[in-house]
Amino acid sequence: MTDAALEVEQRREIDRSQMTVSDEVAIQITEMNKWFGSFHVLRDINLTVYRGERIVICGPSGSGKSTLIRCLNALEEHQAGRIVVDGTELSSDLKNIDTIRSEVGMVFQHFNLFPHLTILENCTLAPLWVRKTPKKEAEETAMHFLEKVKIPEQADKYPGQLSGGQQQRVAIARSLCMKPRIMLFDEPTSALDPEMIKEVLDTMIELAEEGMTMLCVTHEMGFAQAVANRVIFMDQGQIVEQNEPKEFFNNPQSDRTKLFLSQILGH
């Protein structure tokens, strides 16, 4: 567990009043397989995510975590099986894909902000062009979420003028501006210094407290213990083990999981 994540946990009590899991299905993955050429990256993935769940996905490098999460908004195409997101099946129909993408927010390891647009423009772009929101309303929403991630004063700067942690918080705000019902995070903190990891994790915890459905690839085990209600361990393109965090960390079942946990927590 990194120091930063520990600190997050110790610093404040997490408000669990709204962190409730409903029995409504948000994402349903059945028998999903994916190949890169002849390389079988994802094998027989079955996963049901309920609304309000906060799932942390971990596993060794190259195990297919990113690929799995990228399949959920069709950044990668799957070749077999079904993925149903928010009631819409992901097929090659472009219209479905664009609908799902506008309902599902994604935060990347390297932020992927648009460097030629200001922070505010980054945040209003998709609402303006995809949702056709009026400009004034889009800007108000953007400022609301920028305040939420605590950087309203940076609105007129360009991404290149912000620190890594600030950029990642802008990226989160940018996704939130589309009012997504599901948020995907792909190692949102692994390109950041410890000091910045904390501020980004804080933002993510706040999001969890509001009941957002979250799938998060991360190695911040403190975060997993604090907010996740399920931890999924992947290896070689398969889901090896999943459990609630306490059980997962204290009582791992498979040998692979034990090995992985000893490596990541041991030192």
Add this chain to the structure above:
Amino acid sequence: MSDTHAQTVRFVRDSMIEPQEPPISETGVIRWVRENLFSGWLNILLTVVSLAVIYFALSHLLPWFLQMVWNAGSLSECREIRNERYGPDAASACFAVIRERWHQLLFGFYPVEAYWRAVLGFVVFLAGMSPVLFTSLPRKLLWASAATPFVCYALFWGGSIWGPVATALGFAIGAGAYSLGFRAGGKLAASIAAIVVPILYWLFLAGPLARALTGIAPIGLPFIPSDDFGGFMLSTIIGLSAILLSLPLGILLALGRQSHLFIINKVSIGFIEIIRGVPLIVWLFTASLLLNYFLPPGTNFDLMLRVIIMATLFSSAYIAEVVRGGLAALPSGQYEGADSLGLDYWQSMRLIILPQALKISIPGIVNTFIGLFKDTTLVVFIGLLDPIGLSNSIRATTEWNGIYWELFVFIGVLFFICCFSMSRYSIYLERKLQRENR
């Protein structure tokens, strides 16, 4: 620092040292010269050699240039004046030829009484393009830019103004067809309607409409055929039209070459490679000779228009490759960021990818444009009277037989001014974009 040391040697400064001028050897001209010209034996040697070369060149050129003759009716008159003033064998530039023939070099055989139209046309063009070139101007003015080509046509060629008006109307019809098609059958139907309807209109309706309107209200300037166009004006019209048209076409080709759609991808690659792999002069001959075989007999397809089309296609292939470089230089995260927000293909290209890719490509694009602009002089080989062609015909007259340098210096200076402005503009644009998003 040990404790004892700190106590035995105490030091507190009570008067501060004021800043002082650096020593004379470290400032101003002397320092600059020493650092830049005489900083080592090799540099001293190079400086001396360079100065010698510059002196040699100037000592031959300057007398020729400074002892110029402006008032003469022919080369022999020039020589007489020179003999009188500077003595025989003195180097002397006979700029009298420019004084007498400048209008031909600039306008070709364009009617003298219509020179104002050409000049006004270029002024309108520059004014009309300024909202495109300088983003600080109000965006509403872009509508004026869109109208500029039609106004310029009406000025340069003249004829009934209803011709350009009817042509421009086609674009409005296309926009109308798009929004109707969008309501009726979605994006694809709208795109097809926006292409097919205007083309049908231009083929079958625009001509009769223009004629009918001319019959009702014959407004317009006297018509001047393309054959009368010449000189630097011809080069500029061909060059600027090709520049304007080849940028959008080149961008589309670059996107096509990146496309995952098999047909579009292969067609773009084929087009780019074929056009790029054959010299421009061959394409120009194709335009002037071969195209007539393919067209139905009797159709007279303006040679200048054919040349503009060929030059456009030619430079669009180069632009496509430059833009492709810009597209490839963008990190894939930009594409994914745009996709993950739900932007569709054209939105992400227009809003995210192209602004960044074009910014990277500016030097290459301007480089291509400068090359294209100078290559317009090749039209002399298919019988168009560009400045080079005119200089040939001027030298063919008895008065000016035997004069070379003065004409070429003049033409060279004209081209240099244009190309240098383009280069400066590109630097301005790069700086501005860099300032905007660091």
